[in-house]
Amino acid sequence: MTVGIVSYGAYIPRYRIKTEEIAKVWGGDAEILKNGLKVYEKSVPDVDEDAATIAVSAARNAVNRVGLDATRIGAVYTGSESHPYAVKPTSTIVAEAVGATPEMTAADFEFACKAGSAAVQVCMGLVGSGMIDIGLAIGADVSQGAPNDALEYTAAAGGAAFVIGNKESELIAIIEDTYSFTTDTPDFWRRESQHYPSHGGRFTGDPGYFRHVTSGAKGLLKKMGTKPEDYDYAVFHQPNGKFPERAAQMLGFTKEQIKPGLVVPRLGNTYSGSCLMGIAATLDIAKPGDRIFATAYGSGAGSDAFSIRVTDNIEKYRGKVPTVEELLADPIYLDYGKYAHHKGKINFG
Template structure:
C-alpha cells in the first residue's frame, strides 16, 4: 500500500548569531569561513528551548496544517542527537503535548543527522501494514559544537514533523520509494557524558558524506529507473552550503533543482531536522505533479534516499501555518555572550 506525507510542520527559534560574530571571538577569518562553508548565520535556541520543545512546536504545526485529529496518531518517533534526557523518551512528551491517545507506540531514534528520516521509514512500514492510521516522524535538534570548534559555526536549532499515512484523499506527497545505504564509518561521535561531539576530520567528507549520499541516491534512482532529469526538485543533507551543492553536481542535479530547499545559509545545520527542513521548504513551493528527490545523511554512517510526487491535496495545506521562508525572516540577532548563555556554554562551578 502506498504511503505518503499527510502533513508537515516546522519550528525555527527566532534567535540568530552571525558567523562573523563567532569568528570575532575566536580570531578566525570570518569572510573565508562564510565563503567556505556557504553559511552566513545560524539559529540559536532560547534559554527554555530544547529538542523536546522544538519537536512539540513542529508537531503542533503539522497538525494545524491539516486539522487532523491527534487521536488518530498511532506512532510518535522523534529523531535527535540532543534528546534532553539520556533515559526518558522525548516522544512521550510530544505525544502528551499534542493530545495523542495513550494507545500508541512511541520511541526515540538516534542516527546522527538522519534520525528523522529513519523515523519516517518506520512510520511508513507501520502505516502500510495497517497497524496504525497515522505516524508522526520528527527530526529535532539543538545541535552541539564545542567552543572554538569548526562545528560551532554551523550547529543550529530547529525541527520538522511529518505525518505519514495511506489515505489518498489526505496525502499531499506520495512516497514512491526509499533506499538506504549504511556502513560503519566513524566520522563523528559523542561518548556518554561528554558535552560535545568529536569529528574524524578527513572521514567527514569523502568516506562519510559523499560516499553514503551518492550510494543511497544512485541506489534509489537505479531501483526506480529514474534520472535527475525526472525530478523538479532535489534536497540533500545540509551540514553546510558547500556539501549539498557539490553532491548535487556529482549526481547530475542542477543548482535550480536544489535552491528552493537550500536553507542552510540563513539557518545552519539543524542535524536531525536538516534534510526534513529542506523537504519542508520545497513542499512550501511545490505544485501538484512535481517530483522531489531527497537524501538525508547521518554520521556513523548512513544515508536515506526518498522519491516524492506531490498531489493535488498540497493546495489544501497552503496558508495554514508559517512557511520555512517566513520563519527565517525578521530574526533577533545576538552576540556571542548571549549565545553562550543560551547554549549553556558557561557552566557554574
C-alpha cells in the same frame, strides 16, 4: 499500498548569530569561513528551548496544518542527537502535547543527522502494513559544537515533523519509494556524558558524507529507473552550504533543483531536522505533480533516499501554518556572550 505525507510542519527559533560574530571572538577569518562553509548565520535556541520543545512546536504545526484529529496517530517517533533526557523519551512528551496519547506507541531514535528520516521510514512501514492509521515522524535538534571548533559555526537549532498515512484522499505527497545505504564509518561521535561531539575533520567528507549520500541516491535512482532530470527539486543533507551543492553536482542535479530546499546558509545545520527541513521548505513552494528527490545523511554512517510526488491536495493547506521562509524571517541577532548563555556554554561550576 500507497504511503505518503498527510501533513508536515517546521519550527525554527527566532534567535540567530552571524558566523562572523563567532569568528571575531576566536580570531578566525570570517570571509574564508563564510565562503568555505557557505553558512552566514545560524539559529540559536532560546534559554528555555530544547529538542523536546522544538519537536512539540513542529508537531503542532503539522497537526494544525490539516486540522488533524491527533487521536488517529498510532506512533510518534522523534529523531535527535540532543534528546534532553538520557533516560526518558522525548516522543511521549510530544505525543501528550499534541493529544495523541494513550492508545499509541512511541520511541526515540538516534542516528546522528538521519534519525528523523529513519523515523519516517518506520512510520511508512507501520502504516503500509496496516498496523497503524497514521504516524508522526520528527527530526529535531539543538545541535552542539564546542567553542572554537569548526562545528560551532554551523551547529543550529530547529526541527520538522511529518505525518505519514496511506489514505490517498488525505495525502499531500506520495512517497514513491525509499532506499538506504549504511556502513560503520566513524566520522563523528559523542560518548555518554560528553558535552560536545568529536569528528574526524576532513574524514567526514569523502568517506562519510559523499560516499553515503551519492551511494544512497544512486541506489534509489537505479531501483526506480529514474534520472535526476525526472525531478523538479532535490534535497540533500545540509551540514553546510558547500556539501549539498557538491553532492548535487556529482549526481547530476542542478543548482536550480536544490535552491528552494537549501536553507542552511541562513539557518545552519539542524542535524536530525536538516534534510526534513529542506523537504518542508520545498513542499512550501511545490505544485501538484512536482517530484522531489531527497537524501538524508547521518554520521556513523548511513543515508536514506526518498522519491516524493506532490498531489493536488497540497493546495488546500497553503497558509495554515508558518512556512520555513516565514520562520526564517524577522530574526533576533545575538552577540557571542548572549549566544553562549543561550547555549549553556558558560559553566559556573
